[in-house]
Amino acid sequence: MLIQVVNPNTSASMTDLIGRSARATAGPGTAVVAVHPEMGPASIESHYDEALAVPGLLAGIAAGAHDGADGHVIACFGDPGLDAARELATGPVVGIAEAGMRAATYLGRTFGVVTTLQRTTGRAWELAARYGVREQCRTVRAVEIAVLALETDPAARSRIAAECADVVATEGCDAIVLGCAGMADLAAELTVRVGVPVVDGVAAAVTTVEGLVRMGLRTGKRGEFAPPPPKSYTGVLERFGMPTAAALR
Ligand code: 2AL
Numbered sequence: 001m002l003i004q005v006v007n008p009n010t011s012a013s014m015t016d017l018i019g020r021s022a023r024a025t026a027g028p029g030t031a032v033v034a035v036h037p038e039m040g041p042a043s044i045e046s047h048y049d050e051a052l053a054v055p056g057l058l059a060g061i062a063a064g065a066h067d068g069a070d071g072h073v074i075a076c077f078g079d080p081g082l083d084a085a086r087e088l089a090t091g092p093v094v095g096i097a098e099a100g101m102r103a104a105t106y107l108g109r110t111f112g113v114v115t116t117l118q119r120t121t122g123r124a125w126e127l128a129a130r131y132g133v134r135e136q137c138r139t140v141r142a143v144e145i146a147v148l149a150l151e152t153d154p155a156a157r158s159r160i161a162a163e164c165a166d167v168v169a170t171e172g173c174d175a176i177v178l179g180c181a182g183m184a185d186l187a188a189e190l191t192v193r194v195g196v197p198v199v200d201g202v203a204a205a206v207t208t209v210e211g212l213v214r215m216g217l218r219t220g221k222r223g224e225f226a227p228p229p230p231k232s233y234t235g236v237l238e239r240f241g242m243p244t245a246a247a248l249r
Pocket of ligand 1: 042
């Protein structure tokens with residue numbers, strides 16, 4: 001089985017980290033290819049970043065499907081472009097917020113999200129509602145560390161650990177979901193340090209896609225998620241009018 005993990009920002013080092021987490025989780029016989037778009041924002045931490053990350057992400061999904069991926073992970077906590085990616089790909093497509101939050105609901109009654117910047121917390125709440133887990137999600141906390149600073153800020157680990165501990169102490173949450181793909185390497189250590197299950201969405205999404213593919217299941221293509229019809233797109237998006245790997249490459 002081949003799982004494509006798309007980091008929708010253009011940070012190569014973050015893509016490496018995401019790929020390492022995905023490979024550590026994938027079962028025997030599953031290969032993981034981790035990619036990022038050539039065009040788009042260096043990190044995704046605003047609605048503007050999120051919107052403009054989507055064309056590059058979709059081009060990557062089309063290429064991955066064409067090159068034989070059995071399923072796809074969108075490795076950004078806003079789950080950008082998830083529905084559009086489901087239209088383009090035939091294999092299952094799972095977002096890390098979706099998979100992380102759903103996994104947390106198997107591990108306890110309530111969970112909290114610990115993410116990067118306060119301005120991204122609205123999206124996390126919105127996604128919790130969209131995925132039907134708004135009631136189980138008791139808090140969404142931000143550590144005010146920018147996405148790319150997760151790799152360079154020496155205080156990042158301890159700040160995230162302290163926030164996770166506070167979520168448990170003040171909200172009594174049974175589990176925590178890490179709210180950024182750039183935190184993928186922290187889950188195991190934090191689970192021990194904080195004393196509740198800490199879910200990395202990348203790992204949760206990889207195992208979800210893997211399970212769906214193993215069950216022989218793919219995205220339903222009869223209605224809403226049928227391939228988008230070709231049509232005229234103009235300007236810099238002209239090639240997106242033909243939603244094929246060859247056109248989008
Ligand atoms: C993210 C993420 O997972 N990747 C990225 O660039 N931005 N999400 C976040 N809440 O900071």
